[in-house]
Amino acid sequence: MTAQPRQFTVDQQYALGVASRRLAEEFTGVFNTETIERFLHSSYDQFAARATIAQFLPLLAERFARQRLGALARVENKVDDGRPVVLFLCTHNAGRSQMAMGFFRHLTGDRAIAWSGGSEPGREVNPAAVAAMNEVGIDISTEFPKPWTDEVVRAADVVVSMGCGDACPVFPGKRYEEWTLEDPDGRDLAAVRPIRDDIEERVRALLAELEITV
DSSP, X not given: OOOOOOOOOHHHXXXXXXXXXXXXXXXXXXXXXXXXXXXXXXXXXXXXXXXXXXXXXXXXXXXXXXXXXXXXXXXXXXXXOOOOEEEEEESSSSSHHHHHHHHHHHHHTTSSEEEEEESSOOSXXXXXXHHHHHHTTOOOTTOOOOBOOHHHHHHOSEEEESSOGGGSOOOTTOEEEEOOOOOOTTOOHHHHHHHHHHHHHHHHHXXXXXXXXX
16 A cells, blocks of 8 residues: 655645754755655654654654654764763653653763654653653753654663563674563552652762763
8 A cells, every 4th residue: 555645734834844944954965855755754653653742743743753863863973072972762651761861861961862763652651751760950841752763772881771671672782681670650659759769879870880970
């Protein structure tokens, strides 16, 4: 069966056009327009099937495409700023991996890069996880569940798995860590706090091993 062409509203077409131009400026001399639009549209497709508010789709697609293009640039040795990359993975990319990424970015600033993904991405970041992180001064409310892609995994120096099991991607020669953590899905704030604190300890230990100044 022939795949049906995408149907975009006028507003979505405009937003995707603006996103494409922004990405083209950011990746000038790295990727051509065709590659950028291919990644942008495939990123859009990743969210279209489970989006609850269609008007945000172009923005989500742009953010995810930016991450994927940055990862591909590293894989193809078009960019090498020397910063280590850590990828946090869990099932829904809605709780554990988002909190870990939040701590990592908060503690490292721009000295390292953190990404996250899920094997079965949810529709939104767990509100209890957002609230728990707010209590320690870290805002993850603007994050969104997303899948992992090959280029993102290949670009990572360390892949931390938190319960995605056999679904987690494996590439030879890459450092993998398995963190056994309770799943915050369906738990209230009081139950999420100890999970949050456990994640912070593990992130700090990882940073010490990587010799990244906190």
